[in-house]
Amino acid sequence: MTAPQAVRRVAVWADGDVRAVDPDEPVVTAFDQGLGRGDGVFESVLVTGGRTPRLEAHLARLHRSAQLTALTHPGDDAVRALVAAVVAGWPADVEGACRVFLTRGLGDGSPPTLLALLAAVPAETVRQRSTGIAVVTLSLGVPADFRATAPWLLGGAKTLSYAVNMAAQRHAHAAGADDVVFTSLEGRLLEGPTSTVVWAAGGRLHTPPPGTGILAGTTQARLFAHAEGDGWPTAVTPGTVEDLTAADAVWLLSGIRGAAPVTRLDGVPRGDAGLTQRVQELLTR
Template identity: 50%
Template sequence: MVVLVAGGPEGPRPRVHPAGEPLLLADDLAAVRGDGCFETLLVVGGRPAKPERHLARLARSASALGLRGPTADQWEAGMALAAREWGPESEGMLRLVLSRGPERGGPETAYITVAPVGPHAVRARAQGIAVTVLGRGFPADFAASAPWMLLGAKTLSYAANMAALRHAAANGFDDVVYLSSEAEVLEGPRSTVVIARSGGLVSPPAEVGILEGTTLGALAEVARRDGVPVHRERLLLSDLLTADAVWLLSSVTLAARVRRIDDVTLDGADPGIDVAGMVDRAVGRA
């Protein structure tokens, strides 16, 4: 399903666009250059999960790209329409897309899609995942010195991330953890790294050039109410290998426990922190 969202304060209300009919022009810069940004969130019980966090991050990404986009109210109206059309019977993957628009010139393009949650996400929640470690090739402080690289923005330029995931799959892994050139832990291609250690949760800080995780932020609120401390600090691969548990968090898969890192099988003992349960509560699944 596709919902077309108009930009600008005077734009029309969002409307359902037939999924089988063309939407983008052939020279739309989303298609030809990946010049735009997006957000993906879960639809649970007919409602989008943590939309305010995603809209705030989308606004930051759009600002970094010099895009205006629809107003927050217009996006919210589009998400509400998309979620109603999807219905409460099953979970959905809702994606907000903002493109610079046609290369020849013209207004920005903004739309929303909703699709079923894939079986790989359901399997990762239930069974956990094996990940491989790959170098990203940047130092951990690169984002601060090279803002034009857009390392903290969720852009449509995902070819390298998808190539990393295909490389992982070809070698028998489910996902990837990126390291900086100094071997600091960064993030996954579509996820945030979190470890359990000494009764608390730890995740790398945004300052190392990673996307600020909306699921991590929602989890942190629930964790603090439960008396579980959440810290942001720089991590090395050794911290993952010696942690009480490791997860990759994302908005659709939610919490996937890491069972193996390359050829090292991690301790599968109960870490004493129900991260999956807290994430479920944070997004309205429990």
């Protein structure tokens, strides 16, 4: 098997051309707005079997994020070519995480920066799929419906401004947990720092409404589509932490990690009623 830690790739787009570069080669100026101000958007795409079977959903979300942040988008064909360049020859036996970054570049009407990074999926991410995660709930400090009427807060955009998200995960780690579920000021469920919340209750799969300003989950959308086709009803539900506590099962879903079952919530152990295998099987379709 190929050693995952030895495999890293970078590709850049400039002036309509795409090229793969050495992963240690500088590709972004220090004056790039994405670096200096976090002014950009991104997507993380799973590479499996040397391919990116879920790319189209991520292209659509990247477009939406660019629109919400008024970023110039070079077009889906440019992103497809960029991803193809960085994935070309990737070992089929190594799962990869391909991150596509689109920034405002130097600003003032200059071309955007578009690049892709590819590395092996971390072993800890793979572990969390199979053994589950401990989660704490943290308030995001905003009312559930506020971001829907405050476009300057960029609700629903997958931006590079992840400092708060990473700080929340560090807080969770310090508390002996793996991850976080954010709640609104009044206690409604929102999302994880890098994931979508899904729970099973009453014979249905549930997820919080996107009108709260959360990021629309590509993995959650795929799961719900396959679940409905498999006779498992789904619902968009304005839930609370109490709903997660009473649920048959809870998962955090993301494109790279897939469905990670929550095995402990705010310090209290919980099970999954044997439903995780079904969820993970649905996501392989």
